[in-house]
Amino acid sequence: MGDVLARRKLLASARAELIERPDVELPGIPGLVAASWRRSVACGVDPGAITNRYYEDLDVESRLVQCARPAIERLAEQTAGVPVCVVLTDDQARVLVRLDTASSIARAADGRRFAAGFGYAEGAVGTNGVGTVLESGGSVHVVGAEHFNEQLQDYACAGAPVRDPFTGRIEGVLDVSCRAEHSSPILHSLVRSAAVGIQDALLHDRDEGRQALFDAYSRIDARARRAVFAVGRATVLANTAAQTLLDPGDLHALQDHARFVMGRGSDIDHRLDLPSGVRVRMRGTAVTTGSTVAGLVAVVAVVREAEGVALTRAARDDRPLPEPASASPAWRAAWTTAAETLRARTPLLVVGEAGSGRKRLLADLDRALHGTTGVVEIGPVDVGEGTAAQIRRAGPSPLVVLGDLDRWDDHVPAGVVEALRDAGARFAATAEDTTRCGPALAGLLGRFERSVTVPPLRNRTADLPSLVTDVLADLAPRRDTRLSAEALRTLSRHRWPGNVGELRDTLDAALRRRPVGTIEVGDLPESCQSAPRVALRRSDEAERDAIVGALRESGGNRVAAAGALGLARSTLYRKIALYGITG
Structure with a gap:
């Protein structure tokens, strides 16, 4: 008991000193906890109150939630002898699901705003088993006074990241919280194992095409020992060798090229000049499922470094060729x-x-x-x-x-x-x-x-910023017009079936809404604010445009948009996912 009290006193003293002097040394404090405390101070977290935000439009029936439910229920059964709450959040630390094993822990969680809809990011509530996982990228076990916020110091939490097995990206966090006196390293082990189970469920929930692409990439990466990457319609994979061999601009251009050629033959062997001046050899194989091309897996090797080498080749009359204004x-x-x-x-x-x-x-x-x-x-x-x-x-x-x-x-x-x-x-x-x-x-x-x-334009996304600038200058000469970063990201997700002509029509429509200044997402036509998984019929396009319009009118409030459209919230969420609505 004396060791516990001494430990709590050490943590409390160090935390109080850090709040007074943010640059103070923290001897005896675990590195992960010290780093989290420093981030909490830098974010201005109130150490004595919980002031986290509530989000009313979370998708509580998402693919992540569906895949996680069995693991959450098993985890609750495994800890049924202890009052705990099992929580799943999204990748922004917003609580999607909470399952309690006792009413006492449920009341405590409610009193600390640890409930569905509330955010538990580290920058809002300080060190905890959700936000600190997202900040550190790994699992954590925070006990008692290791919490930065005083209202959480009677509790313990063990959290682990849930990663997309295909991309490695953190999709959410699984957390188990209980009173500090009920804490045990076993909880940390259980939550990590459960998170792995959710990842396995996500793996098997993937569609056939993405699974085939992932399998082909894994086989080639295992034996190639070289730079390997894979692209599908909405998927990108690249091993460490590919990410270190090429700069981000070159890798992005290579992915665009792979999408361009993957439907034109089963095998490719191309030598390409990339935007940095590097010349590479790309050998790839298309991955198919039935008659559908799921993507392409390629091995890349540098043929010529950029330094001191002109991008263009000498023509027969020794004059340099004009330089292409493109990264593709x-x-x-x-x-x-x-x-x-x-x-x-x-x-x-x-x-x-x-x-x-x-x-x-x-x-x-x-x-x-x-x-x-x-x-x-x-x-x-x-x-x-x-x-x-x-x-x-x-x-x-x-x-x-x-x-x-x-x-x-x-x-x-x-x-x-x-x-x-x-x-x-x-x-x-x-x-x-x-x-x-x-x-x-x-x-x-x-x-x-x-x-x-x-x-086509959809395979030249790196050129989109310069094309937008040129088209705006042509449509609105001598006017100060530009796209916001979010609007440009929205355009980059569009498929552009009409190519540059459609881009011109899109910007023309946006200029009618905002003739001068910064064009925002809301100024873009409804058709650009979605990235559908499949080709849409005219009736689908009309429904998509109605949903985008309702979301625009409600300021992005999905509950209000569902009411205006006469749809159930779950139906609206499914259609937003189906149409890939981003606005």
Whole structure:
């Protein structure tokens, strides 16, 4: 008993001295506790009162909660002889579930605002078995006076992080709390074991595609001993070697490129110039489940370091090629190949989705290489008997772009090929899917000696900030307009089926809501404030837009939004998850 009192006196004295002098040494105080106390002081935590916030719109039926319920109930059964409360929180220390083994501990927890909906972050209530887990990243056992807050010092808590087994990210915290005199190291062991059980449940709850990707990544990582990463539609994995080999910008660009190519073949072997100037070799294998591509796993090796090496290759005439204004390896490769081809006056076919920037690439390159802006564009609606004459009127050596060949009516107007030759024209074409071109266009397609593929905007997320800046400058010249960081993050999660054209329409709509100043998330169209798991029907899109609108009107209050929509809260939460609503 004397040892317990002496220990409590030491802790109380050290804590009081720290509050008076934050830089004081703390001999005899465990390092984890001392570090937590110092953070608590720096955050201005009140040592004598609990003033944590209540959150009314938590998802108490989330996937984490569903997977954790069996483990929480088992843990309550294992500790049934002791008055404890078992608590699960989310990754922001907000209590989702509490299960009590006795009414006495329930009343104590309620009196200390340790209940569903309340936050228990370290910055709000000081050292505890939830917030300190999130700060330290590991399990903790805080007993009695080791708590920073006086109202918690009669209690003990053991907490452990619950990590997503796929990403390693902390998804929540499992905690067991009781009176200090009932504390035992066994509680710490039990809570850690239960947290592992929840992680196992999360692992088996994952969909088939993510499981297949994780399994393939694990197999290759185990035997490769090199930089390995994997990407899926909404998943990224990278081993320590990959994270240390490449800087974050290069790794992000590589992930974009992997998403771009993963549906185009089972195996890839690419050499890529990354934004920092590093050249890498990426060898990858697509992971499929049935007919669906779940993702791609790749091994990366540096072929050439960045220092002292130019990004562009010398052309045959020894002049440097124009530098691509993009961080996307796929775009940079398309740009460089297209530049070499156009300068050599070789016919070029540019393939890519509508709105992905195919014509813009050609126009920008022509301006950079030849200083001209007189690109002649001939699209499906322009094709007719006067097409050949239009080419001849364009002047000497124009760049003629035959746009969207796969949308031409399988007809090449008479004299077009001869007109291209007679005018000395440099010519290129764009197409989304050349397999849709009919036999009459086969001869014209055969005249193109080289082709490049430009990536869609969803695979160029690193370029989004610069593209937004350019589009805003074009739409609102001489106006001080910009996107907030949160609005830019929201746009980066969008799939952009309409590519750069859709981005322009989105920013145009946002400018109508906020003509000048900082564009916030609420100024963006409803369609951008979700990242759905599946393709949406028109009725789904209408429902999604109604939900986003209700959330916007209620200031993000989900309870109020559910009431306005006439939906149960659980239904609203499911639909928010289904549509990937982020606003």
